[in-house]
Amino acid sequence: MKTIYLVRHGQTIINKYDKIQGWCDTPLTDKGIADAKHAGEVLKNIPFDIALSSDLGRAVDTCDYIIEKNCNHLTLQHIASPFFREQFFGFFEGMNSDEAWQMIGGPHGCPRRQELLLKEKMSVIKDYIHEADPYHDAEDNKAYWKRLDKGFKLIKELDGAENILLVSHSMTIRSIVSRYAPEIPLVPGPANGSITILKMNDNDIKVTEYNKTEF
Template identity: 60%
Template sequence: YNKMQGWCDTPLTTPGIEGAEEAGKALSEVPFDIALSSDLKRASDTCEIIMKYNANKDELQHIASPFFREQFYGYFEGMDSEMAWRMIGGSHGYGTRQEMFAHESIDTIKDWIKEADPYHQAENAEEYWVRLDDGFKLISQLDGAENILLVTHGFTIRSLWYRYGDHIPLVPGPKNASITIMTMSEKGEIKIPKWNLMHL
């Protein structure tokens, strides 16, 4: 329906289920040690679908956490997406999110979301990254987990690209059910060498 669905807990659509099945098949030979996801239903269900194809499916544990949720859009949750982005970017001279994403940093956009929210309850950049960083602290504490499946959301993937990728443009954004590869060193250094893949 082209709605803003940050923390709105919507189910997977039929194309979403099909995309999860394809991602599961593409990742089937990666021996995951643990599976993590956002605790929102669409991400958690995607994770479960991917897991059932995995070489380690009989041993895989799934942890669903609010740390890996989508950006929280506050007042704009459930609103028509294009209308919401116009309200967020309009006072800064942007009529569409594509224009905004092409010219502004992800953190500036996050701050504008909170600024435009009449209740100022949407997450700004600082609040968002504190939450995500708590998720990565969780990952760094997982003993013996070399290959980790992490299922999250489109704007969060775009945010991670911007922070850890090498000059990755914000447009076009990631396709649904695409695969992004992240690496984390023992010191906690994160990099994104590949993104927006439909197969390995």
């Protein structure tokens, strides 16, 4: 059984200004650094066997701040992978969040993100994002999970790694929770620096904690 401590990266500049941030990247704010350090403090006594993150800078930096505080920091290896990136939003990257979600959810009677998250599964929302993108470059559900499943395959193949740190992104955490624990409401979403815990065996993944900042 593997335990995955899934952390959302700290606040970024684009988060602060409430814009869509998928594969585009901006630095952590001072608050974002504090978010990361707080997560590190909460998790400092978990003897991580390996640290994984999205390869986007905000996730890499958050992971490094967490590692600095960990009891295994002297030997802990950090692997950054595109498998754990955020949803790719295509045309909507960097757009004002309210404007983007109006375009995505408006045709389906949900002009606000929260309304859409309360009404639809993440799998449906991903297809809406792809559909609404004028270039159709945004990931749909099939493309997204083809990528993420490669990440989970990587984790399964990590022999001897039982406690795993994984730093990723808001929509990705929501997507994982939606797939493996659909009974958990996705509103509110995971806070910057929050911790979600997954238990993985050969056949299944269970979500045992969601969106925690303290234990």
